[in-house]
Amino acid sequence: MQVEQERHIKTAVKCEGISKTFETKRGKTYVIEEVSLEVIENEFVVLFGPGQCGKTTLLNILAGLIPPTKGMVVVNGKPVISPGPERGFVFQSVSLFPWLTVMGNVEYGPKVRGIDKETRQKKAQYYIDLVGLKGFENAYPNQLSGGMKQRVGIARAYCNEPVVMFLDEPFGALDAQTRYLMQEELIRIWETEKRTVLFVTNNIEEAVYLADRIILLTNSPVRIKKEFVIDLPRPRDYTSEDFLLLRNTITKMMDKTL
Amino acid sequence: MIVNKRVQSSAAAAVSIFMFLLIWHLATRFSELGNILPSPIEVLTAFFVGFVVPVGTHTMFVHIVWSLSRVIPFYILGSAVGIVLGITMGWYPKAEAVFRPIFEIIRPIPPLAWIPISIVWFGIGEGSKWFLIFLAAFITVTMNVYTGAKVVDPVIVRCARMLGANERQIFTTIVLPSSVPFIFAGLQVGLSSSWATVVAAEMIRSSEGVGWIIISSLDVNDTVQTLIGIVGIGTVGYVLAIIIRGIESKLCKWNKRGI
Amino acid sequence: MKKGMKNLLLSTGSLTVFLLLWWICTDILEIVSPRTLPSPLKVFTTFIDKLTNKNPDGGTLIMHTLSSLRIALLGYGMGIFFGIPLGILMAWYSIVDLFVRPLFDLLKPIPGVAWVPLMIILFGIGLLSKATVIFISAIVPCVLNAYTGIKQTKDVHIWVAKTLGATNTQMLFKIAIPTSLPYIMTGMRVALGQAWVTIVAAELLASTIGLGFMIQQSRGMYRPDIIIVGMLTIGFLGSFLTYLLGLLEKAVVKGWHT
Numbered sequence: 001m002q003v004e005q006e007r008h009i010k011t012a013v014k015c016e017g018i019s020k021t022f023e024t025k026r027g028k029t030y031v032i033e034e035v036s037l038e039v040i041e042n043e044f045v046v047l048f049g050p051g052q053c054g055k056t057t058l059l060n061i062l063a064g065l066i067p068p069t070k071g072m073v074v075v076n077g078k079p080v081i082s083p084g085p086e087r088g089f090v091f092q093s094v095s096l097f098p099w100l101t102v103m104g105n106v107e108y109g110p111k112v113r114g115i116d117k118e119t120r121q122k123k124a125q126y127y128i129d130l131v132g133l134k135g136f137e138n139a140y141p142n143q144l145s146g147g148m149k150q151r152v153g154i155a156r157a158y159c160n161e162p163v164v165m166f167l168d169e170p171f172g173a174l175d176a177q178t179r180y181l182m183q184e185e186l187i188r189i190w191e192t193e194k195r196t197v198l199f200v201t202n203n204i205e206e207a208v209y210l211a212d213r214i215i216l217l218t219n220s221p222v223r224i225k226k227e228f229v230i231d232l233p234r235p236r237d238y239t240s241e242d243f244l245l246l247r248n249t250i251t252k253m254m255d256k257t258l
Numbered sequence: 259m260i261v262n263k264r265v266q267s268s269a270a271a272a273v274s275i276f277m278f279l280l281i282w283h284l285a286t287r288f289s290e291l292g293n294i295l296p297s298p299i300e301v302l303t304a305f306f307v308g309f310v311v312p313v314g315t316h317t318m319f320v321h322i323v324w325s326l327s328r329v330i331p332f333y334i335l336g337s338a339v340g341i342v343l344g345i346t347m348g349w350y351p352k353a354e355a356v357f358r359p360i361f362e363i364i365r366p367i368p369p370l371a372w373i374p375i376s377i378v379w380f381g382i383g384e385g386s387k388w389f390l391i392f393l394a395a396f397i398t399v400t401m402n403v404y405t406g407a408k409v410v411d412p413v414i415v416r417c418a419r420m421l422g423a424n425e426r427q428i429f430t431t432i433v434l435p436s437s438v439p440f441i442f443a444g445l446q447v448g449l450s451s452s453w454a455t456v457v458a459a460e461m462i463r464s465s466e467g468v469g470w471i472i473i474s475s476l477d478v479n480d481t482v483q484t485l486i487g488i489v490g491i492g493t494v495g496y497v498l499a500i501i502i503r504g505i506e507s508k509l510c511k512w513n514k515r516g517i
Numbered sequence: 518m519k520k521g522m523k524n525l526l527l528s529t530g531s532l533t534v535f536l537l538l539w540w541i542c543t544d545i546l547e548i549v550s551p552r553t554l555p556s557p558l559k560v561f562t563t564f565i566d567k568l569t570n571k572n573p574d575g576g577t578l579i580m581h582t583l584s585s586l587r588i589a590l591l592g593y594g595m596g597i598f599f600g601i602p603l604g605i606l607m608a609w610y611s612i613v614d615l616f617v618r619p620l621f622d623l624l625k626p627i628p629g630v631a632w633v634p635l636m637i638i639l640f641g642i643g644l645l646s647k648a649t650v651i652f653i654s655a656i657v658p659c660v661l662n663a664y665t666g667i668k669q670t671k672d673v674h675i676w677v678a679k680t681l682g683a684t685n686t687q688m689l690f691k692i693a694i695p696t697s698l699p700y701i702m703t704g705m706r707v708a709l710g711q712a713w714v715t716i717v718a719a720e721l722l723a724s725t726i727g728l729g730f731m732i733q734q735s736r737g738m739y740r741p742d743i744i745i746v747g748m749l750t751i752g753f754l755g756s757f758l759t760y761l762l763g764l765l766e767k768a769v770v771k772g773w774h775t
Contacts, residue, residue, distance in 0.1 A: 065416060085422035095417045099435040099512045109421035112431065140512040160421055271619035278620055294639060355524035356531040366759075367752035368714040370630070371729070373721060374736040375744045378553060454628030458718050461630065462733075472634045473722070484635050488627060495626035 012164055012196035013039040013062060018071035020057055030221035031057055032068075037215060037224065039164075042194045046211035048201060050254060051219030055200045056092075056168055058222055062198060063087045063166040076163045085109060088157030088195075090167045094149050096141040102128060102152050103137040109160030120159075127155040130189055147178040154189065164196040171206070183209050187234060204254075208246050209236050216253060226253055296482045305486040313483060314474060316466055322494055325456055325467040332388045333452045336395030340448070341441055344400040348407020349433050365401065369394035369455045373462055387459045394455040398448035399441070406440025407433060439513050442506040449502055453495050468494065555742035560749075563742040574734040574743075576726055582750060585716050585727040588644060592651025593712040597705055600656035604663025604704070605697070609689050621660060629654030629715040633722050647719045654715040655708040662704025666697025702766040709762055713755045 020032040031054055039045050047055050060066045062073055064080040064087055073080040075087060083089070096105050103121070106128055110120035128137060131151040141149055150170050157165060171179045183206055190197060201207055207214050214228040228250060232242055279298045286292040296304075308318035316324070346353045347361075369390055380386035410433050418432050460469025472487035536557055542548045543556035551559070567578040576584075607614045629650055636646035670693045678688045720729025732747035 063420070065420070083416065083420040085420070087420070089417070089420045091413055091417065093413055095411075095413045097414060097417075097432070097435070099438070108418070108423075108431075112418075112421065112423040112427045142512060156421070267615060270615035274616040274619045275623070277616075351520070351524055352527060355527035359528045359532045360535055363749075363752065365752075366756040367748050368717055368755070370714060370718045370721065371732065371748050371751045374732045375741060375748065378736055378741050378744065450626070450628070454630055457628055458630040458721070461633070461722060469631075472631060476634050476637060481635075481638055484638060488631050488635065491631045492623065492627040495628070499626060 010041040012041045015073040018068045021069045033221040044197045044212045046199045046207045046214045048207040049217035054222035085160045086163045088162030088165045090153045090170045092169045101138045106155045106159050127159045131155045167199045301485045304482045329456045332391040333395045336392040337399045340396045340399030344403025345407045348404045382463045391452045394451040395448040399444040402444025406437045559742050564746045581728050581731045589716040592648040593655045595652045596655025600659025601663045604660035608664045608667030630718040642723045651712045651715045654711045658707040659704045662700045666700025667693050670696045
């Protein structure tokens with residue numbers, strides 16, 4: 001049994017000794033220091049920790065949006081040097097193209113890569129339905145609510161059929177109620193269309209609800225403090241004993257600094 | 259009584275304009291002003307009469323057509339070139355480095371100040387007017403579009419890159435659409451600039467057009483003519499502005515912009 | 518080579534090429550007659566000469582410049598003196614808005630130039646008619662921008678003030694006007710540009726002194742070199758005045774803008 005399972009495990013994302021430094025008048029400042037991690041195919045990994053910029057920077061490096069000062073990132077066996085369609089990214093801020101409709105946004109990736117109209121629109125429609133926005137294909141972003149906009153963002157990244165999905169605090173700007181709903185939605189979508197996911201958040205509930213594995217990070221500089229495997233069955237209950245136990249354990253380990 | 263806000267403001271506008279005309283009228287009838295200024299009734303009558311009876315050698319309508327025939331083609335041409343140059347300068351730093359210095363020297367010179375040199379270069383006929391209108395539109399539109407292209411949202415550009423767009427696609431699918439609101443802002447200002455320029459050019463050297471109506475009124479000492487010229491200029495300018503705003507609201511449904 | 522340096526060289530290069538081409542076309546190859554386009558060297562020498570030379574139009578460059586500046590600033594000063602309070606009142610008291618705004622909308626589309634003949638009829642050729650036309654063109658942007666600025670006053674701030682017991686007048690002076698300052702400054706900048714354009718226009722049509730008059734006269738006297746000197750002076754002064762106003766703007770509005 002175990003041997004068969006091992007043969008199926010494939011590494012999606014791997015990075016070794018990632019560091020990011022900035023030159024200031026006082027010398028080198030380390031934003032990220034010697035981070036190495038490995039994510040298996042279709043694993044939902046959450047990067048969790050206090051503070052603002054460090055986690056986002058790490059995510060950006062892993063996705064290829066910015067280069068590391070030291071170290072290398074490998075996704076699906078290939079080194080990462082620039083952004084690209086195999087690494088889908090959902091940004092925290094609203095980043096939909098305001099002059100395109102929902103359909104226009106979601107089909108953008110396949111469109112610029114040359115896929116014909118019929119195929120790509122069918123694909124886009126599938127993902128629009130999947131994120132629960134059927135009927136809104138011709139709406140413009142300025143007609144949508146915050147939650148709806150982020151759903152379009154997710155559909156847009158998904159539609160390009162990336163190998164890995166990177167999400168940078170996508171629900172940060174939403175109200176608490178919508179946030180809970182979106183977390184449930186995201187798990188539903190992910191379970192329908194499995195992908196490798198790297199998700200950044202500073203909300204402990206969100207982390208425990210979503211993750212297969214939580215990587216707890218320090219802030220300034222970012223280093224891996226500890227990893228937690230969350231093997232609670234899904235859908236998870238925010239109020240169950242196991243959930244609360246994990247939540248408290250991790251919170252206690254967190255750096256209490258800004 | 260619930261009065262709709264729009265009805266309220268239209269009513270107030272009507273009252274206000276009526277009061278203004280009334281005061282004007284009374285002032286011309288009962289005071290010294292009447293010796294210099296005609297009453298509003300005279301002006302408005304003459305304005306409409308002017309569409310049938312020629313003012314000078316042409317009717318009001320023909321004069322307006324003359325002015326428009328100068329403005330419209332060269333405004334469009336100047337704006338088109340301005341859009342191309344503005345986007346290029348805004349998005350490609352090398353283009354900016356090459357064109358900006360010359361542009362910065364030319365930009366602060368008002369199109370009106372080009373009138374004398376334009377006449378030297380192109381004579382007193384239509385050519386000089388076409389050049390000036392082109393210049394007015396070109397300078398204004400370039401400036402606005404350049405500013406717009408420089409502030410394309412970098413997050414959106416990053417999204418497009420991440421989704422797989424190459425450099426050329428980023429230019430056509432991201433930079434161009436996001437510049438559209440700025441293009442329209444430029445077109446609005448460029449239009450009023452072009453319209454003011456053609457009026458000025460006609461006032462200085464021409465034999466027809468709305469600007470001519472005003473300046474020739476001095477020669478024949480006809481104040482009514484002066485005022486109908488002003489009414490004509492204002493009305494056409496206003497209509498042109500509305501047309502551009504209408505086109506913008508059709509093309510920019512996705513952008514809620516203020517006035 | 519660093520990008521900044523490269524671009525600086527490109528800029529300098531293009532300017533040099535432009536001047537060289539100009540010079541070659543006029544002085545060297547003589548493609549263009551000096552009656553149509555003088556060489557850049559001639560323009561420069563004429564500039565130096567005209568600073569003190571009254572010929573051929575009856576005034577030195579300095580005299581014309583001072584005259585234009587004097588009248589422009591006079592009309593401009595009146596424009597901002599009346600325009601800004603009017604805009605503020607229109608925005609704060611809706612009664613004023615309802616009745617004054619339509620009149621403004623009627624005035625707006627009429628270019629400043631068009632008023633010149635009427636002013637000549639009323640006041641003859643001279644300072645008053647020119648200053649009045651400038652006043653009219655300067656007042657419109659001042660009113661519009663002051664109006665927009667006051668309208669930006671945040672409801673939240675008003676509510677806070679009301680709960681603290683402020684009167685209507687106090688709110689106007691302590692909240693609305695400070696909020697509108699950046700817009701008022703923009704309005705002053707636009708009005709300055711308009712005023713400068715209008716003085717030139719008025720002088721082209723009906724004046725015996727001033728930069729506009731100078732370039733108009735020079736055309737009749739076949740002195741395109743003076744025309745170009747005049748144009749560059751007009752452009753430079755316009756820029757310089759705007760720059761000065763920009764310094765004032767920075768001093769007044771520093772740190773306020775959200």
